[in-house]
Amino acid sequence: MMLAVQRSAVRGTAAAPPSKSHTHRAFILAALADGESVVSSPLLGEDTCATLDAVAALGAAVSRRGDDVVICGGGLHAPEKVIDCKNSGTSMRILAGVAAQIAGTTSFTGDASLCSRPMKPLLDALTDLGVAVTAADGGCAPFSVTGPATGGCVHIRGDISSQFISALLIGAPLSGRELNIHLTTPLTSRPYAEMTIAAMQRRGVSVITTGDGFIVPADQSYRPVPVTVGGDFSSAAFLFAAGALAGDVCVTNLDPADPQGDKMFIDLLERLGAAVSRGPDGTVRAGRGELRAADVNLADAPDLFPIAAVLATCCCGTTKLYGAAHLRFKESDRIRSTALFLRDMGADITETDDGCIIRGPCPLHGAKVTTFGDHRIMMAAAVAGLIADGTTVIDDPGCCAVSYPAFVADMQALGADMRYI
Numbered sequence: 001m002m003l004a005v006q007r008s009a010v011r012g013t014a015a016a017p018p019s020k021s022h023t024h025r026a027f028i029l030a031a032l033a034d035g036e037s038v039v040s041s042p043l044l045g046e047d048t049c050a051t052l053d054a055v056a057a058l059g060a061a062v063s064r065r066g067d068d069v070v071i072c073g074g075g076l077h078a079p080e081k082v083i084d085c086k087n088s089g090t091s092m093r094i095l096a097g098v099a100a101q102i103a104g105t106t107s108f109t110g111d112a113s114l115c116s117r118p119m120k121p122l123l124d125a126l127t128d129l130g131v132a133v134t135a136a137d138g139g140c141a142p143f144s145v146t147g148p149a150t151g152g153c154v155h156i157r158g159d160i161s162s163q164f165i166s167a168l169l170i171g172a173p174l175s176g177r178e179l180n181i182h183l184t185t186p187l188t189s190r191p192y193a194e195m196t197i198a199a200m201q202r203r204g205v206s207v208i209t210t211g212d213g214f215i216v217p218a219d220q221s222y223r224p225v226p227v228t229v230g231g232d233f234s235s236a237a238f239l240f241a242a243g244a245l246a247g248d249v250c251v252t253n254l255d256p257a258d259p260q261g262d263k264m265f266i267d268l269l270e271r272l273g274a275a276v277s278r279g280p281d282g283t284v285r286a287g288r289g290e291l292r293a294a295d296v297n298l299a300d301a302p303d304l305f306p307i308a309a310v311l312a313t314c315c316c317g318t319t320k321l322y323g324a325a326h327l328r329f330k331e332s333d334r335i336r337s338t339a340l341f342l343r344d345m346g347a348d349i350t351e352t353d354d355g356c357i358i359r360g361p362c363p364l365h366g367a368k369v370t371t372f373g374d375h376r377i378m379m380a381a382a383v384a385g386l387i388a389d390g391t392t393v394i395d396d397p398g399c400c401a402v403s404y405p406a407f408v409a410d411m412q413a414l415g416a417d418m419r420y421i
């Protein structure tokens, strides 16, 4: 199946889908807390469902109560079956940190994309903490960890994925001993580590931020708390960009106080010259404006890169997106896959090591887009198709189900001419 997109205007209101990152953390931390946790409004996308299946395999009792997911956690054990994290880096990295704290062997696998993404820095850190690790060549999945880990001191790089740090932090209280994490390179995607710490603290576990990392003090445990998952700013970025490029879109279900780093997209739209207005209830509206180029550091918000690059094609002048070399380790090499589809659509775009340079404005035309099975490439290309001359034909449109299953339906409801062919 393909998705055919024609130039079209979008207008109206859409609710941001629930946050993928918050849902992963809510499911995993509920599994680690003794007792029942109710998770309301979770994202039930392919990635978060992979996490839910995994926590059930590790021994948490998972049930549905209406739209809520109820998890009875505590007393986890090594599973019989291999944990398949499918396309989800967050699931694999954080759950590896959890499994490392459990006696016995837990094996992990994923799809072809996930099995090519880096795991070695985390697996090396777990080895230093006394975990026996067996992994494929290069330290990627499939791999197994045999725990439990000890506490102590660990050195790990911070510039490949913050998920390694989230994994060590979340698993640490299970050992009962202090864990001292020293970062050997600067931490990228830092807001995600901060989301992890906030989620741990909400459940009664404190984390100390040090000059070069983090300490999880000894003798702490998670307590169950009910959570309602708020909207996802990374997914909302596609709705905002559609409004800023092709009409006027109002997005609800976003909390301005949420720690998600990708809420910077709203400031970015304003900086580039889009018409942005913020309602008192957190509702944000984005419409057309005279867009002008800017230098944008995406070190802390890498998931915004593909859609920010689409916006940049409509900016007057040279836009530089930089600071995000870790984009090369996502579901696809997102610097390469974004440059490929935008160049095919007529953009003047040059890849750099840590981003790209776009000389705009570039009139876009329809093209055949390869998503490489990457949800954010699919959604960014679909938004680009709204302003392109002719038809944009996107392969594997179902891949958006990992983070935003209703993306195409939401866009169609706003008036986008998107059809499955």
Ligand SMILES: O=C(O)C1=C[C@@H](OP(=O)(O)O)[C@@H](O)[C@H](O)C1
Binding pocket: 020, 021, 022, 024, 090, 160, 161, 162, 163, 166, 188, 189, 192, 193, 302, 303, 326
């Ligand atoms: O912890 C998380 O929920 C995430 C962390 C980020 O990954 P990196 O830390 O690998 O950049 C982000 O890209 C991903 O979509 C979700």
Ligand SMILES: C=C(OP(=O)(O)O)C(=O)O
Binding pocket: 047, 087, 088, 089, 090, 091, 303, 330, 331, 376, 403
């Ligand atoms: C990189 C992403 O997720 P993950 O690392 O969990 O696969 C993403 O959603 O863009």
